[in-house]
Structure formats: structure tokens, C-alpha cells
Amino acid sequence: MTMRADYIWMNGKIIPWDEARVHVFTHALHYGSSAFEGIRVYETTNGPAIFRGSEHYERLLYSCKVARIPSPFTVDEYLQATIDVVKANNQRSAYIRPLVFRGYNTLGVDGRGCPVEVIVASVPWGAYLGKEGLENGVDVQVSSWRRMAPDTLSALAKIGGQYVNSQNVVMEARDNGFTEGIALDVNGYVSEGSGENIFVIIKGVIYTPPLGNSILGGITRNCAVTIAEDLGYPIKELTMPREMLYMADEIFFTGTAAEITPVRSVDRMPVGEGKRGPITQQIQARFFGIVEGELADDHGWLTPIV
């Protein structure tokens, strides 16, 4: 189904969806010179709310900095744009896609002579790895593609061109009959999924790779760490050999799109009992309880859209 909405925010204004156009010589189209985010607006019991909006827009500004694309807007202006576009579209829940990109002027690889353009889009989007996957877990493979070495691209930033790597990982996985791939880093240690961070649980201890293993510092990753700590589980950042995936009692992915999705097999080998494990279920339940407004938002993660 084509993703769309009635309205979109572009360069400071709400305009009809079909009027948001760019020229085919847009620099970002040729060289991936863009910074973006993925944010969810959840329908809570108190109305729609942006989930961790400030953190997402702070990361967007960081990505712009690394890509040397000056952002014309501040975190507060982006938050307001998000509220405005969700309201214009009359949405109760949405996936928000902010994108800052180099537009049309010249075609040199150094795109700093091109104008900077910005959108904040809000579109409907359900469970990224499938509703069934949220309950039963997904089947994944270790990818033959590695994440970028730390001195090649900026793994900690969400820059458009870098997602060619993620596309390689996910397309290979799907062609091989898996839902997702897990990329190792350049040294062969566990890094992350094409659009998700990864958590591995062994004998009651929760492990996740540190930033140095070429991961994106996920905001949902931070939620999972916080929830695990609140629930009293030991949680450690650890550089992990691939085998820890086969040793695991439970594995789950985190991401704005994937939310908290259990992994039930890796390379056709079952993870634990081959279904969602009890610790994953508890973390998931707390996460969905907070985003749906059923549990107290103790950490101030929701910004109501009023």
C-alpha cells in the first residue's frame, strides 16, 4: 500500500501531500546527502502523544552536524512541526519521518552549494516486523554483509546514504526467507539488525552491544535498558561473538519501527524454546503499557499533542 497522508510539513509550511515535490537533480537523490529520523506518535488513553520526540530531534541535529548539512530548524521547531502535521492530518497515531536533505543546484559530490530542504511527514504505519512477529518472534539470519567500519561511515548518525548497507542486509535476509538480518561489525562481533538494535539474554543477564560495535545509538534501545533496570534485571553492554546468538535463551530487537520484537530463531536454530521468552515479554509489556498510556510515564517519554 502506498504510504501517504493528506498533508505534509515542508520547509516550514503545511502543504497538500501531492504538492511536496523535488527536482530529479536533487543532490540527496544522487549521493544520499540527507539526515532523517523515524518517530512514533502513539494513541494513548489521553490522546495522541509523540514518543521521545526531543531525543529523536536531538539525534537529527547530530546527524546533520556529521553530514555537514546545516539544519534550518531547532528541536522545538521540529516538535511543533510534528504537532502541526499530525493535527492537520487528523491522526490519532502515526509514524513521523523528518528528513533534512540537500536539494537542487549543482552535482559536485561536495553538496554544500545546494539548498537545504526539510520535510516532516506523518503517515500511518503498523508493526514493522509484523503483528504476529511481536507475539511469536521473527526468524533471522546473520547477514553476509558487515556493518560499516568505524572509519568509513558514521554509524551513530542516521544519514541517508548509509542505509544502502541496511538495504543489503534486509534484502538478502528476505530473499533467503528470513524476516531480518543481523549484521556483524567489521571485526566479526554482533552489531545490529538493518533497522534495529539487538539484545541477547543468557541465564537472566541481558546483553547489548556497545556503541563501538558500529551500532546506531537507538532511542528504543535506551528505553529497553531503562525498563530492564526498572524491572531489576542485570544489563550489560558487551562486545559479543556471533556464537552468543546461538547460546541465547532469548533475543529481541528494538527500534522505533520494530518497537520490541522477539527473535525466535537465528540461522534456523531456535532461540531458547523457539518462542517469545519471559523476560522479553515483561519488557515488551512495560514498553507497550507506557506508550499506550496504561502505565505511568515515569520517565517523561511522551509529549501530548493537544
Ligand SMILES: Cc1ncc(COP(=O)(O)O)c(C=O)c1O
Ligand atoms: C540501523 C538502525 N539501528 C537501530 C535503529 C533503532 O533506533 P531507534 O530505536 O532510535 O529507532 C534504527 C532505527 O532508527 C536503525 O536504522
